[in-house]
Amino acid sequence: MNAPIRLVLTYHVTPKGDKASAIYHNKDAGSKRHQRLIHMMHHMLFPYTFFEESLIDAVLIILSQKRGRKMEQQSTSLKLSQNSFDYFRLFAAFQVMFGHMVSLYEIKLPFYIPLRFIGGVPILFTLCGFLVTASYAKSKNVGEYFKKRFFRIFPPLWFSVWIGFVILLLFSNGAFPVGKAAVWTFLQGFALQYTPGFAKEFGSGTFNGALWALFTEMQFYLLVPLFYRFMKNRKIKSWLVIGIVLIAVQIGGTELAAASHSRGLILLWKRGILAQSSFFYIGSFLYVFKDTVLNRLIKYAPWLFAGYTFLYILWNIFDIGILQMLATDCLIPILILTLGYFLGQHRLRYDISYGIYLYHVMIINIFLELQLALNIGTILLIVLLSCGCGVISLLIDKGFRKILP
Numbered sequence: 001m002n003a004p005i006r007l008v009l010t011y012h013v014t015p016k017g018d019k020a021s022a023i024y025h026n027k028d029a030g031s032k033r034h035q036r037l038i039h040m041m042h043h044m045l046f047p048y049t050f051f052e053e054s055l056i057d058a059v060l061i062i063l064s065q066k067r068g069r070k071m072e073q074q075s076t077s078l079k080l081s082q083n084s085f086d087y088f089r090l091f092a093a094f095q096v097m098f099g100h101m102v103s104l105y106e107i108k109l110p111f112y113i114p115l116r117f118i119g120g121v122p123i124l125f126t127l128c129g130f131l132v133t134a135s136y137a138k139s140k141n142v143g144e145y146f147k148k149r150f151f152r153i154f155p156p157l158w159f160s161v162w163i164g165f166v167i168l169l170l171f172s173n174g175a176f177p178v179g180k181a182a183v184w185t186f187l188q189g190f191a192l193q194y195t196p197g198f199a200k201e202f203g204s205g206t207f208n209g210a211l212w213a214l215f216t217e218m219q220f221y222l223l224v225p226l227f228y229r230f231m232k233n234r235k236i237k238s239w240l241v242i243g244i245v246l247i248a249v250q251i252g253g254t255e256l257a258a259a260s261h262s263r264g265l266i267l268l269w270k271r272g273i274l275a276q277s278s279f280f281y282i283g284s285f286l287y288v289f290k291d292t293v294l295n296r297l298i299k300y301a302p303w304l305f306a307g308y309t310f311l312y313i314l315w316n317i318f319d320i321g322i323l324q325m326l327a328t329d330c331l332i333p334i335l336i337l338t339l340g341y342f343l344g345q346h347r348l349r350y351d352i353s354y355g356i357y358l359y360h361v362m363i364i365n366i367f368l369e370l371q372l373a374l375n376i377g378t379i380l381l382i383v384l385l386s387c388g389c390g391v392i393s394l395l396i397d398k399g400f401r402k403i404l405p
Contacts, residue, residue, distance in 0.1 A: 086348040095120035129283020203365025282333035301342035355393025
């Protein structure tokens, strides 16, 4: 805290009267506003110098303490840009890509085992909850917020959807149902992911299954304006109560959907925002309380990492069911955000994670359609092609931002 501002007072008698006037000098570089205040007080008070000097000192101490508290608050506030989220997004995109290689090729990759430590989708949803809430809070109005979301998501998505249309056209055998394909392409442009009958013979039978996560994100985008206005001034207790209810609904709904053994019901639940609500909610919560809760938790990031590692080993040895879901739904979002700030500011000059996410399933399906076995060479080729598409997606994003600011 700043030391109190000290004032040196010297007095002289003015030619027009016997009132003392102060020539004051601030040794601690006080502001001009403070000096003007002192000057005004001097002319209001009597020439009782002892009383005057004591009163001025008291006022200066109060002003200095207030300024010190304000500077202390500013120094302890969290700087949003000082994080490593770019690398977390890139890791998440690669984790999802390798996960789809394993599932679509139905093989095991030894190097994928450590990548399963933290799922890519929870990372993406957590960062979405934190950063999209920040985007809305910084926007001048709702229109500006939705404009930013539109240009961030849709131009690269639409280009990838049309690339998908061309791929199916090139690989079609015989007549291509242009009308049905056009309707499907239009719906894909809003991330309504499904595979039509004419595309089920291509590759794995699921043309671009990764788009379901975008559809879930869009639901969150729509809810943020109402959610933030309703919750931003609530106390922590209110947030915790609502959070407990949402997590209970998330775990209960997931268990009920799995117990139904209905693939359609499971997919419907998975793609709804309630099934992923903990990641978005905790991300938003830690943004709203970034200067208090999150800022204090950052120093405990290594301990959170150690705790999650212990639980991860535990549930790979024993079937701990709901405990695993609680750790995933509650601990991962806190770990991701605290660790992101604990590691400090490390930014990517070119963030290609979104493009990798958009294209990698289509590329894997092309390899499956061409009956190319998965080996070191094809894995590297899939990675390189996905990264190349990520660069194209980034260029499209930047191009649209320049054309339509």
